[in-house]
Amino acid sequence: MSVHPVEILRFNTCGSVDDGKSTLIGRLLYDSKNLMEDQIEALERSADITGGGQINLANLTDGLRAEREQGITIDVAYRYFATPRRKFIVADTPGHVQYTRNMVTGASTANMSVVLVDARLGVIEQTRRHSYIAALLGIPHVVFAVNKMDLVDWREERFREIRDDIEAFLPKLGVLKDVKFIPISALNGDNVVEPSPHTPWYQGPTLLGHLETVHIASDWDLTAFRMPVQWVNRPNNPKDHSLHDFRGLSGQVARGLVKTGDPVMVLPAGIKTTVKEIWTYDGVVQEAFAPQSVTIRLQDDLDVSRGDMIVGLENLPGMSSDLRAHICWMNSRPLQKGKKYFLKHATQTVQAVVTNLDNRMNIQTFEPEPEPAELAMNSIGEIRVRTAKPLIYDGYATNRLTGSFILIEQGSNQTVGAGMLLPPTEPVRPEYQDFAI
Amino acid sequence: MKSANAACTPRGVERPWPVLDKMSSYQLDHLQYLETESIHIMREVAAEFERPTILFSGGKDSICLLRLAEKAFRPSDIPMPFLNVDTGHHFPELNEFRDRRAAELGGKLIVRKVEDAIASGIAVPTPGEISRNRLQIPTLLAAIDEFQFDCAIGGARRDEEKARAKERFFSFRDSFGQWDPRNQRPEIWNVYNARVNPGENMRVFPLSNWTEMDIWEYIKREKLEVPAIYFSHKRPGGAPRWSVAAGDGYRSAEGKRGSARDGGPRPHHRRHHQHRSRRKPGYHGRRYHRRDRGRARNRAWFACG
Numbered sequence: 001m002s003v004h005p006v007e008i009l010r011f012n013t014c015g016s017v018d019d020g021k022s023t024l025i026g027r028l029l030y031d032s033k034n035l036m037e038d039q040i041e042a043l044e045r046s047a048d049i050t051g052g053g054q055i056n057l058a059n060l061t062d063g064l065r066a067e068r069e070q071g072i073t074i075d076v077a078y079r080y081f082a083t084p085r086r087k088f089i090v091a092d093t094p095g096h097v098q099y100t101r102n103m104v105t106g107a108s109t110a111n112m113s114v115v116l117v118d119a120r121l122g123v124i125e126q127t128r129r130h131s132y133i134a135a136l137l138g139i140p141h142v143v144f145a146v147n148k149m150d151l152v153d154w155r156e157e158r159f160r161e162i163r164d165d166i167e168a169f170l171p172k173l174g175v176l177k178d179v180k181f182i183p184i185s186a187l188n189g190d191n192v193v194e195p196s197p198h199t200p201w202y203q204g205p206t207l208l209g210h211l212e213t214v215h216i217a218s219d220w221d222l223t224a225f226r227m228p229v230q231w232v233n234r235p236n237n238p239k240d241h242s243l244h245d246f247r248g249l250s251g252q253v254a255r256g257l258v259k260t261g262d263p264v265m266v267l268p269a270g271i272k273t274t275v276k277e278i279w280t281y282d283g284v285v286q287e288a289f290a291p292q293s294v295t296i297r298l299q300d301d302l303d304v305s306r307g308d309m310i311v312g313l314e315n316l317p318g319m320s321s322d323l324r325a326h327i328c329w330m331n332s333r334p335l336q337k338g339k340k341y342f343l344k345h346a347t348q349t350v351q352a353v354v355t356n357l358d359n360r361m362n363i364q365t366f367e368p369e370p371e372p373a374e375l376a377m378n379s380i381g382e383i384r385v386r387t388a389k390p391l392i393y394d395g396y397a398t399n400r401l402t403g404s405f406i407l408i409e410q411g412s413n414q415t416v417g418a419g420m421l422l423p424p425t426e427p428v429r430p431e432y433q434d435f436a437i
Numbered sequence: 438m439k440s441a442n443a444a445c446t447p448r449g450v451e452r453p454w455p456v457l458d459k460m461s462s463y464q465l466d467h468l469q470y471l472e473t474e475s476i477h478i479m480r481e482v483a484a485e486f487e488r489p490t491i492l493f494s495g496g497k498d499s500i501c502l503l504r505l506a507e508k509a510f511r512p513s514d515i516p517m518p519f520l521n522v523d524t525g526h527h528f529p530e531l532n533e534f535r536d537r538r539a540a541e542l543g544g545k546l547i548v549r550k551v552e553d554a555i556a557s558g559i560a561v562p563t564p565g566e567i568s569r570n571r572l573q574i575p576t577l578l579a580a581i582d583e584f585q586f587d588c589a590i591g592g593a594r595r596d597e598e599k600a601r602a603k604e605r606f607f608s609f610r611d612s613f614g615q616w617d618p619r620n621q622r623p624e625i626w627n628v629y630n631a632r633v634n635p636g637e638n639m640r641v642f643p644l645s646n647w648t649e650m651d652i653w654e655y656i657k658r659e660k661l662e663v664p665a666i667y668f669s670h671k672r673p674g675g676a677p678r679w680s681v682a683a684g685d686g687y688r689s690a691e692g693k694r695g696s697a698r699d700g701g702p703r704p705h706h707r708r709h710h711q712h713r714s715r716r717k718p719g720y721h722g723r724r725y726h727r728r729d730r731g732r733a734r735n736r737a738w739f740a741c742g
């Protein structure tokens with residue numbers, strides 16, 4: 001067997017309580033044979049004891065259920081499994097209404113959202129909420145897994161009905177690009193790993209087949225280069241004399257790609273220079289792309305520090321202290337107008353004040369409600385923020401990493417909000433900045 | 438293995454898999470993805486904390502952690518010291534490896550011994566307690582206090598046990614060194630909140646998303662030296678078995694089965710019960726009883742390799 005590269009696909013699962021989320025994840029873990037054997041043995045023992053002979057797949061991910069029953073903090077749990085083609089990181093987010101913040105957390109790093117729908121219940125409020133969040137967070141791929149098809153006798157009409165209901169509201173959400181519908185039974189495994197004999201009318205892939213083959217290479221935007229400077233790499237008294245003048249800018253490429261010799265601009269200073277060398281521990285490379293972590297050396301010895309951004313000259317980002325953003329509120333102390341927070345964006349943390357609450361999203365109707373008094377935990381709305389220093393940013397819909405920020409409460413240091421920036425009204429103007437050189 | 442129900446038989450894994458087409462050159466494979474994520478986190482630590490440290494046990498996870506530190510910070514020096522809590526139950530080969538590796542990296546190595554912590558009353562063993570797992574915690578907290586560290590990077594992974602599945606990359610500890618689930622911060626995108634007040638600190642786990650398999654694959658890809666003692670135990674069948682250095686000296690908690698194909702580890706073939714009887718006295722393995730969960734959770738981050 002030849003050794004071939006294996007990619008990682010990250011997905012999150014969402015669904016209402018009892019839609020079969022734990023069963024589905026358990027099924028994927030179990031069928032992909034990646035369980036520790038002792039866990040399997042324990043399961044089989046309990047299956048023997050409880051009779052029926054059916055393994056309770058939901059037990060594989062039990063923690064959350066127990067917590068739910070006890071009413072303590074519900075949270076995002078991460079699980080791992082692999083097939084020969086891909087490795088998977090699953091963000092298991094509990095589905096209860098008030099846990100919007102958990103879904104936002106789990107979805108923020110996902111390539112794909114798997115939204116479970118109970119075939120008997122069809123589209124419910126949670127389905128709309130999850131779809132909305134998936135769209136807002138710009139998840140590139142969404143799957144609606146219509147579960148418990150065994151309980152509706154595998155009727156194609158029921159599946160179509162649910163699909164039509166969902167497709168009816170999807171356009172209101174705008175940006176969902178790749179949407180799939182799969183009829184499954186998580187309990188019995190139909191269309192999860194193997195095609196089901198019960199759905200001759202369904203020609204599409206199984207859920208795992210889709211997870212393994214969906215094209216994720218272009219989930220990273222390679223069109224315009226951005227690298228927030230994370231850490232200035234300057235050896236202290238190096239033994240190797242060639243390193244005496246080494247001054248590198250370390251960071252993770254957040255968007256696009258850069259090559260040695262490329263002209264770039266350092267923001268906020270607005271100074272143009274070129275890339276002299278792209279340094280990595282494994283040697284100098286000719287190009288770097290998102291999301292690689294590298295160390296860039298510039299042709300000119302400029303004063304660059306953490307929080308600055310190195311960008312390509314085409315497709316410049318925005319630069320402003322007055323920002324508009326969607327925000328998901330994550331704390332029990334509500335967001336209020338006029339309150340000061342720390343705002344962390346890319347590698348920069350600045351003071352910020354929320355100057356206005358423009359609206360709050362009503363997730364039943366997908367209609368914004370203007371000028372709310374505050375945003376409570378798990379609400380999503382549009383706000384205006386003023387920062388003490390300008391941010392160098394893209395719209396979130398263009399690029400997640402340069403378009404997102406968190407708000408941190410002063411004093412407690414809690415992370416209280418997740419912000420998604422609206423696109424800049426105009427790009428930063430380099431001609432004006434040229435005078436600075 | 439017996440299956441309780443035909444519907445639950447693992448399926449689909451034996452069928453012939455299509456060979457993955459060559460990946461585009463602008464794509465990272467799984468180890469490169471995990472690597473860049475971990476490097477990003479390490480650099481955040483270096484940039485945001487005043488006095489961070491890296492916990493180094495000499496175990497396989499912390500061996501990877503040090504390579505990632507090199508990748509994050511070279512050609513500069515790694516901008517934080519290494520901290521080891523020595524239980525006194527370590528094999529001498531491990532301590533030799535630990536010292537040598539730290540010296541090779543040009544880093545400062547701080548060793549604090551459980552023995553000394555017991556002698557000075559910082560760690561109090563309960564009568565008959567042979568394991569030093571639990572006693573590592575006060576020893577470590579005392580070291581953090583002594584050096585005023587505001588952040589300790591550890592090698593714990595989320596796939597180690599169910600209780601860890603929700604652990605954060607940046608795991609907040611109050612001024613008593615305690616982990617409180619209500620005080621953990623949501624982590625969204627790759628924007629980590631590293632703010633702590635004086636006296637509080639952070640545990641950071643750059644390997645959170647790595648599985649045990651990833652660790653072995655990375656060791657192989659990076660040609661990392663693993664102390665010989667890892668290979669010195671033979672399982673009954675004769676195949677080498679990895680043992681793990683975590684806290685309580687060498688544990689045989691993790692089986693490794695040599696694979697004819699590439700010699701790589703196959704963690705899902707682990708069979709704990711086969712070597713349960715071979716544990717050293719005082720062994721408190723990774724499996725713990727339900728009621729110990731809270732304790733294990735506290736201990737979990739500590740098992741840094």
Ligand SMILES: Nc1nc2c(ncn2[C@@H]2O[C@H](COP(=O)(O)OP(=O)(O)O)[C@@H](O)[C@H]2O)c(=O)[nH]1
Pocket residue numbers: 015016017018019020021022023024058147148149150151184185186187188
């Ligand atoms: N008949 C049937 N029952 C299912 C299916 N999937 C899940 N269930 C059952 O639905 C209940 C809730 O499932 P669970 O996975 O715990 O739901 P969760 O709350 O979303 O995690 C359990 O009793 C499952 O056995 C399915 O495909 N068919």
